[in-house]
Amino acid sequence: MNKPLNKMNCEPCRFGGRPVTDAEAREMLIKIPAWRRETRKGVKRLLREFSFIGFDDAFEFSGRIADLAREQDHHPTMLVEYGKVTIRWWTHKINGLHMNDFIMAAKTDDIFREMAEVRN
Numbered sequence: 001m002n003k004p005l006n007k008m009n010c011e012p013c014r015f016g017g018r019p020v021t022d023a024e025a026r027e028m029l030i031k032i033p034a035w036r037r038e039t040r041k042g043v044k045r046l047l048r049e050f051s052f053i054g055f056d057d058a059f060e061f062s063g064r065i066a067d068l069a070r071e072q073d074h075h076p077t078m079l080v081e082y083g084k085v086t087i088r089w090w091t092h093k094i095n096g097l098h099m100n101d102f103i104m105a106a107k108t109d110d111i112f113r114e115m116a117e118v119r120n
Contacts, residue, residue: 005031010072012094012096013094013098013100019094019095020096022023029102038088043096044090044096044099046089046090046102046105049085049087049103057119058084061085065087066110074091075106089101089108
């Protein structure tokens with residue numbers, strides 16, 4: 001994997017597809033250090049909480065993530081609160097983590113950075 005995660009695109013995932021191995025996940029997590037793995041109901045997921053000054057920025061961010069999800073045809077779970085957005089990526093069809101989840105986490109980080117740069 002020579003290409004940066006944020007420059008890759010999601011590939012169609014099918015039921016029974018291959019989840020990433022623990023070794024692959026550890027390697028990719030180095031490239032997205034603000035994310036962590038969690039297991040909920042036996043399913044491995046990527047999780048990150050993003051902090052904002054208020055609701056408007058959090059809502060704008062979640063809208064941009066929704067646009068990205070539509071573009072890549074890969075959708076997260078998002079919780080939007082005042083000053084905070086929690087995002088979880090995982091692949092429902094394989095009930096675990098796929099390369100697509102790491103790609104989307106990296107792209108999510110890019111959007112967060114872009115918004116921070118505009119605000120500063």
